[in-house]
Amino acid sequence: MKLDVNALGTFYRIAREGAGLAAGRLTRMTGVDTRVGVTKLNFMRGKEIRRDFEDGTEKVGVRVELSGGLEGHSVMVFDRDSALRIVKTLLSESDAEEFDEMNRSATTEVGHIMNSGFIDGWADVLETVIDVSTPEFVEGRSVELFFGDSDEMPGEDDLALLFQSHIEAVGTEIAFSHYLFPEHDSMASLLDRLRTSGGIEYDKLDGFDRMAQQGAEEVANTATTLTGIETSVEIRRLNFLSLEAIPQEVADRMLVGIAFEFDGIPSGYLLFLFDEESAHEIVDAMVPMESDEEGFDEMEKSAIKELGNIMASGFLDGWANVLDTTIDHSTPEFIHDLGAAAVDPVIIQLGENQDFAFVFDTVVVADGREFDCEIYAIPDEDDLERALNDLDVDRVDDTPTTAEFQEVENTSGDS
């Protein structure tokens, strides 16, 4: 399968519009205003899908199988409470504490109408007929119940392409997600039909992503070594999304960030974002002295920048080793500001030449302590395509990605 950015962009737009259609249908049925959140085209491995999906909450889903012009599964997933609220809106006499037969059938109908909303968009743009099976009601916590027995659910370490959209009802607690798992061959032939350029081999993207996985582990190890805080990778995925959707991914609050530009094949930007509590915890772990200053003083900034610098090397050296190239990164820039404000300069710069981006998205956390770090690596699209086309997939498994710890320079006093 060849991944052409224009074709992926078209699919992304269809998925986003489909989310709008589905949200509109919910509004018509329930009278509740809806807002469509971010739509993402994810490349995720089975175990990442599981980690992302299984957050301990009870969920309810409505699933259909697709055939014809697009094969795969389309699944609406609600938090159990959200689904019950929707049922209450529809059947005012219902107590709706449990999913009895009536509540199930109401939920199934809503889910089905929304699933069809998504799929109609695809059928329109692809000018084809997509057949939708009878909807199936699913309830539980584990990912297997929702996607497990479908052919598209990848093995633990296999990479799958899936579309994910988030929709929420304004002024209520109702929120839900839509998942579209296209079947591999069906997607491959659609991508071929829409392809306008050479594109990226799926296997190469898979290889590169496997390596990025090691890079992420390396970052967590580095953070542990430097701070003494036991950290691990919580989520890791490769997203394809429109540039303007990227800042929306970032939390709407004050964050502490370390930003880098990197140069080579590929070039791009690398951001480490911490919430304020985590940043303070890291400073406490690295700088023994107490500071009375509000925010971060110079010494604290330089400690965070040093951590960022070494994590950046860990991340990018892994890429460079497998790509058999050199990737240099800039000195770190410290930022303490609203999350989106840290990201928009980067997408503006990339936006001169591209509308979409592949984003390597990683979350590193610590058990029982405040350490939440979001890492975004956003390569320039042309460079990434070039780097991947040159990638020798066999190198991935035999190349060490361990970074060497270098002397850090220029990280103090130049905030």
Add this chain to the structure above:
Amino acid sequence: MKTYGSEPGIPDPVQVGIAELAVTEGDDTLKSYGLGSCLAIALYDPDSGIGGLAHVMLPNGDEAENSDQKPGKYADTAIRALLRRMVERGASYTSVEAKIAGGSDMFEFESFDESVGQRNVEAAIDELEKLGVPLIDEDTGGKHGRTVEFTPATGTLSVQTANGDAGVTEL
């Protein structure tokens, strides 16, 4: 995921995300979160209370292929789209005024050959001048993020910065 305010009776401000624009009137508010190098452009007609907010990302839409699909993404096309939609709603072109905020330069990267925030500010000022829309006030540049809220009825663009000292500025 965003959480919406739950106070009864007070309508939530309409969010204007990156590359989006919205037109409304009266006391309805329009809000854009976390502008860094992006620019918020507020246009309003003080007589009718009709106004709009755009959250633009890039300076020049006339040079881009898809600016007709996403006029809100670019400073020039966003200003024209706002004006058109306001006039369609009953605003009088000749009384429209403008305020802008944002366009910071958050990072000093080599690849940012020209300042990315400043380019957006300049593009907006140029386009406003071309169309004869007076720029009444601006809060642009610097190295910090901004959240803006705009009320067309009063023409007030309130700008909140992240660093506590500056607090809220009303333009």
